[in-house]
Amino acid sequence: MTGKPTSIRAPNWNGRLKFKDETPLGARIFEVRDRVRWSDVDIAGIIYFGAYVRFIELAETELFRALGFPYGKMFEMLDIWLPRVHLDFDFFAPALMDDELLLKTHIAKLGSSSITLRMIVHNARAQEVDAAATLVVAAVDRASMKSKPLPAELRSALESCLVSAAH
Numbered sequence: 001m002t003g004k005p006t007s008i009r010a011p012n013w014n015g016r017l018k019f020k021d022e023t024p025l026g027a028r029i030f031e032v033r034d035r036v037r038w039s040d041v042d043i044a045g046i047i048y049f050g051a052y053v054r055f056i057e058l059a060e061t062e063l064f065r066a067l068g069f070p071y072g073k074m075f076e077m078l079d080i081w082l083p084r085v086h087l088d089f090d091f092f093a094p095a096l097m098d099d100e101l102l103l104k105t106h107i108a109k110l111g112s113s114s115i116t117l118r119m120i121v122h123n124a125r126a127q128e129v130d131a132a133a134t135l136v137v138a139a140v141d142r143a144s145m146k147s148k149p150l151p152a153e154l155r156s157a158l159e160s161c162l163v164s165a166a167h
Contacts, residue, residue, distance in 0.1 A: 019092045019129040021120070027106040028161035030063040033124075036099045047095040047130075052121065056087070056133050059103040059119045067157040078151045079142050085114070086136035093123065093130045100124040107161045113147050114138045115158060 023029070040051035061071055075081060095101060102122040109116035114136055121131040141148045150158070 019090075019120075019132065021129075023104075023106055023118070023120070024163040026163045030059070030066055030105045032059050032062045032103050032105075033100055034058055034103075036095050036097050036101065038097060041097045045097050047097075047099075049089070049091060052089060052131055052133065053087070055101060055103055055121060056119055056135055059105045060117060060135060060137070063105050063107075063117065067161075069154060069157065074154075075142065078154060080139045080148065080151065081142055081145070082115070082137040082139060084135060085138045087133065089131055089133045091131050093126060093128050095121075095123050095130045096125070099126070101130065107158055108134065110150075110155070110158055110162065111138075112149050113140075115150070 034055060036047050036051075040047050040054070042048045064071060064074060069078075100123075102124060104120045104122065106118055107115065108118040115138075117135045117137075119133045119135065120129055121133070122128070123130045139148050139150050139154075140146060149155075
């Protein structure tokens with residue numbers, strides 16, 4: 001032991017899975033930034049994979065806020081819930097404690113009652129994509145918890161973000 005403080009460095013991940021950006025040209029992109037916190041990392045100082053859910057939820061919440069539907073008001077205003085029905089991740093590189101992550105989110109698909117969001121997690125320090133996620137939420141009636149079509153005003157706001165609406 002040299003007495004020098006050790007620093008945590010990301011391991012060399014040569015040969016790792018490569019990120020391929022499939023964001024449609026012209027899609028409206030919503031951005032939000034946050035930092036990897038102490039509670040997000042494991043003993044190695046690398047973000048724990050489950051911690052990415054916090055970042056995804058932040059991106060989801062801020063997308064709806066930007067569209068004029070903050071979660072604190074939307075559910076009562078529209079008489080719906082938007083439970084998560086699917087979430088998947090691909091991981092490409094590790095994030096370290098205090099890394100700034102930029103989440104870029106777009107609406108990938110709009111169903112009659114569902115919304116599919118795609119989130120790309122960019123690492124400002126490493127200048128690379130660390131992870132990508134696909135989240136599906138579905139509208140349900142607040143009283144019955146049964147599927148229901150997306151309310152017209154929400155659908156209209158979401159449709160304005162799709163590629164076909166951008167051209």
